[in-house]
Amino acid sequence: MNIIETEMLTKRFRRYKKQAGIAGSVKGLIKRDYEEITSVSELDLNIKEGEFVGLIGPNGAGKTTLVKMLTGIIAPTSGKVSVMGYYPNDLKNDFKQQYAVVMGQKSQLFFDLTVEDTLRLFKEIYGIPEAKYQSAKNFFIKLFHVEELMNVQVRTMSLGERMKMELIVALLHNPRVLFLDEPTIGLDSVASKQIRGFLREINEVKGTTIILTSHYMEDIKALCSRSVVINHGSKIYDGNTEQLFERYQKHKKISLTFDAPMELPEIGFGVSMISETPYKKVMKVSREKASELLSFLMKFNPSDISVEEEDIGTIVERIYGEEGSSPDEIS
Amino acid sequence: MEFKRNIRVIKALIEIRFQNLMMFRLGFFGPFFVDGSLFLIQLMVFQAIYSNVDRIGTWGRGEMIVFIGTFSMINAINMVVYFFGINGLPQKIKNGDLDLYLTKPGSPLVRMTFEKINPGSLPLVGMSVLIIAYGIHQLGKPISGVAIAGYLFWIILMTILFYEMEVIIRSICFFVLSNANVTRIEEIGLELCMKIPGIVFYGGYRLLFCCILPYGIMATLPVQSLIGELSVLGAVYGILLTIIFTIITRGVWKRGVRCYNSASS
Numbered sequence: 001m002n003i004i005e006t007e008m009l010t011k012r013f014r015r016y017k018k019q020a021g022i023a024g025s026v027k028g029l030i031k032r033d034y035e036e037i038t039s040v041s042e043l044d045l046n047i048k049e050g051e052f053v054g055l056i057g058p059n060g061a062g063k064t065t066l067v068k069m070l071t072g073i074i075a076p077t078s079g080k081v082s083v084m085g086y087y088p089n090d091l092k093n094d095f096k097q098q099y100a101v102v103m104g105q106k107s108q109l110f111f112d113l114t115v116e117d118t119l120r121l122f123k124e125i126y127g128i129p130e131a132k133y134q135s136a137k138n139f140f141i142k143l144f145h146v147e148e149l150m151n152v153q154v155r156t157m158s159l160g161e162r163m164k165m166e167l168i169v170a171l172l173h174n175p176r177v178l179f180l181d182e183p184t185i186g187l188d189s190v191a192s193k194q195i196r197g198f199l200r201e202i203n204e205v206k207g208t209t210i211i212l213t214s215h216y217m218e219d220i221k222a223l224c225s226r227s228v229v230i231n232h233g234s235k236i237y238d239g240n241t242e243q244l245f246e247r248y249q250k251h252k253k254i255s256l257t258f259d260a261p262m263e264l265p266e267i268g269f270g271v272s273m274i275s276e277t278p279y280k281k282v283m284k285v286s287r288e289k290a291s292e293l294l295s296f297l298m299k300f301n302p303s304d305i306s307v308e309e310e311d312i313g314t315i316v317e318r319i320y321g322e323e324g325s326s327p328d329e330i331s
Numbered sequence: 332m333e334f335k336r337n338i339r340v341i342k343a344l345i346e347i348r349f350q351n352l353m354m355f356r357l358g359f360f361g362p363f364f365v366d367g368s369l370f371l372i373q374l375m376v377f378q379a380i381y382s383n384v385d386r387i388g389t390w391g392r393g394e395m396i397v398f399i400g401t402f403s404m405i406n407a408i409n410m411v412v413y414f415f416g417i418n419g420l421p422q423k424i425k426n427g428d429l430d431l432y433l434t435k436p437g438s439p440l441v442r443m444t445f446e447k448i449n450p451g452s453l454p455l456v457g458m459s460v461l462i463i464a465y466g467i468h469q470l471g472k473p474i475s476g477v478a479i480a481g482y483l484f485w486i487i488l489m490t491i492l493f494y495e496m497e498v499i500i501r502s503i504c505f506f507v508l509s510n511a512n513v514t515r516i517e518e519i520g521l522e523l524c525m526k527i528p529g530i531v532f533y534g535g536y537r538l539l540f541c542c543i544l545p546y547g548i549m550a551t552l553p554v555q556s557l558i559g560e561l562s563v564l565g566a567v568y569g570i571l572l573t574i575i576f577t578i579i580t581r582g583v584w585k586r587g588v589r590c591y592n593s594a595s596s
Contacts, residue, residue: 013592064595073430074593089589093333093436101434108431110347112354117347124343125435125442127336153354 003177003209004047004070009079011040011065011233039065041233042079047211049176052203054224054241055213058313062233063213067179070211071101084176097126100170104182107162108169111155115146115165118154119172126173133172140168144198160191164198171202177209178202184219196222217309221245231316248318249310252290255282256297257304264300269293337441344445352450362451366410370403370455374462377526388530394558395528396466400459401486402525402550407455408490409497415447417497421504427594440498440584470558478557485553485569492573493549495580502580505587520544528554545572 017033018024040062047053055063068074069081072088072095081088086095109118123133141147144164149157154165163183170178180199184192200223203210214220220227220241227244229237237244253274261278269289274282285293290307297305352359377399387395420443423429432439467474500517503510524540529551532540540547552569555561 068430068593071434073433074591075589091433091588096434096436099434101431103430106428106431110351112351113347117350121340121343121347122435124336124339125437127339127436 001049002046003049003051003084004045004211005080005082006043006045006070007080009040009043009045009066009069009081010038010077011062011069011074012077013037013039038233040069040076040230043230043233043235045228045235045238047209049209050203050207051226052200052210052224053212054220054227055211055230056215056217056220056227056312056315057230058215058316061230061316063230064181065233066230067101067181067211067213071099071179072096097173098175099177099179100173100175101179102166102170102181102183104163104180104185107166109154109162109165112153114151114153115168116150118165118169122169122172128173136172136174137168140171143201144168158191160187160194163187163191163195167195167198171206171208174206175208177211180210180212180214182214183212184214184216192216192218199223215312217245217249217312221309229312229316229319236316236319244315245309248315250286250318251284251310251314252287253282253284253308253310254290254293254297255304255306255308256280256300256302258300259303262300262302267293267296269296333437336437340437340442341445344442345448348446348448349450359451362449363454366452367454367458370458373403387528389560390528390530393466393469393471394554396469397463397557398466398528398550398554399525400462400464400466401553403462404456404459405486405490405493405549406521406525407452407459408486409493410452410455411449413444413448413494414497415449416443416445417494417501419443419447420498420501421510424504424591425508425594429591430593433588433591439588444494467557474557478559482553482557485556488569488573489549489553492545492576495573495576496544496546498580499576499583502583502587505583505590516544520546524549530555542572545576548572 014034014036016028017035018028019033043062043066045066055066057063065074069076070083070088072083072091075089084095084098086092088095108122109115110121119133119137122128123130128136141150144167146161146164146168149161149165154162157165167183183199184195187195196219199210199212202208203223210223212219212224224241226239227237227241228235229244257280258278262281263278264281267283269285269292271283271285271293274284276282294305294307385392390398420429423432423443429439432442435442496517500510500513503513520540524546529537529541529547532547537547548569552561552565555565
């Protein structure tokens with residue numbers, strides 16, 4: 001059963017284009033030039049209950065706008081949208097009772113108080129009976145290992161701890177759908193990994209449908225069996241995440257740091273050097289040859305090595321570049 | 332059901348606000364002193380204005396003191412209960428902070444209205460009561476229980492009207508980028524109507540301050556009711572105007588939320 005359905009969903013914004021300088025400002029008083037921005041364009045999307053779907057795309061692709069339309073925060077310009085059978089922008093209480101949204105850049109916690117205090121308020125907002133509230137709270141405290149943080153002032157917590165608390169607050173009323181907009185933004189790799197682990201468990205144990213927007217490839221790869229790639233508001237890929245990366249993520253970026261100046265010999269492996277200084281070398285190599293190259297590079301005793309996946313921008317470019325491909329064909 | 336939920340949420344918001352304020356002792360006790368001082372300054376201004384004036388229209392010194400106390404009372408209730416919550420609305424619209432309010436069950440407006448109650452302004456309510464009591468004493472005539480009940484009814488009604496004006500003016504930000512000029516008109520209108528009763532307005536001023544920006548009737552109608560000067564027509568007008576402004580507030584808010592475009596992330 002589809003829990004989310006959109007058909008030709010479109011959102012356009014109008015923005016004022018001001019000419020530079022005082023003359024432009026004066027002209028703007030009399031006549032204004034506006035340009036229309038299509039943030040989401042004729043998007044069709046169906047998501048089944050219990051799915052864990054990744055919405056990927058570079059900055060400004062339209063991911064957040066799509067989430068805002070699905071949660072009812074903003075109204076679509078045209079097209080159809082249904083989430084759990086509701087038109088989101090009607091903002092019906094029954095609808096809002098069944099989903100939660102976590103925005104990586106917006107907090108719903110009271111910074112000067114403890115999480116326990118915030119939870120109490122949300123208990124009333126969602127009308128959760130005391131027994132249910134206690135049991136849900138204890139479940140998440142155990143899952144997130146945050147017993148000792150419940151009575152600590154939020155402002156004294158690390159970013160990773162705060163994100164765990166944001167998730168607890170969002171999940172307290174046991175939503176059917178959880179929208180996550182860049183939940184790991186700014187987190188270090190350890191905290192990101194922890195958050196990913198919790199999200200996976202919530203999806204599996206509670207059967208919560210999760211829609212995750214991120215431009216961190218690691219999040220999507222680790223969590224989402226299905227990915228939807230959006231660029232310039234249009235869907236350019238909708239399908240299996242593994243296949244997406246298999247097909248379009250062709251290279252890895254390897255960075256080496258040395259304690260002393262290092263001159264590397266001719267490396268081979270089809271490597272292309274991205275940047276090079278006596279102390280640091282950054283190179284790109286095909287995924288197949290990455291492990292072989294790493295073994296070779298270890299011979300030069302680097303003080304630090306990092307291996308990164310290609311970013312979403314490169315993947316989008318590659319999807320576009322694929323000869324004769326259209327969104328329908330690649331999905 | 333919805334009403335019960337709102338009551339529970341309001342109770343929780345008040346509790347959380349008190350807890351928040353009490354985290355900082357100076358922040359908690361400071362406003363009592365600051366608001367009290369500002370109120371005394373305001374009283375001195377009134378004293379300077381009215382010490383040499385015996386009558387304004389049909390009103391004498393006693394009526395004027397009750398009027399000043401009444402406006403201070405409505406303003407103090409506004410400051411205690413909803414001003415700081417509603418005043419933050421334009422910023423929330425601009426920054427996209429309204430997102431998290433819209434995605435929670437219950438009315439975002441109820442939540443915003445009661446989330447920043449300000450106990451620091453409570454002494455103003457007490458001082459206003461004292462001024463009103465002194466004014467009644469100056470009137471030199473007995474006031475019946477029915478007159479006091481009627482007076483309280485008008486205080487509540489005019490407080491609602493005051494609230495609606497604040498919401499409408501701040502909701503303009505749903506449609507335009509800034510409402511700074513409108514809030515200036517609000518400030519000037521309030522300042523004027525706080526000093527001069529609505530009975531002295533005529534012509535264009537009467538239209539402006541008794542109909543469009545009805546600050547002119549907010550303290551005038553309760554005082555007229557208390558001293559037995561309020562005509563049936565005046566009472567019907569006050570009730571009708573409040574109902575009309577309730578409908579306008581509801582419409583502007585609903586339309587505003589539909590127009591809300593959040594802010595780019």
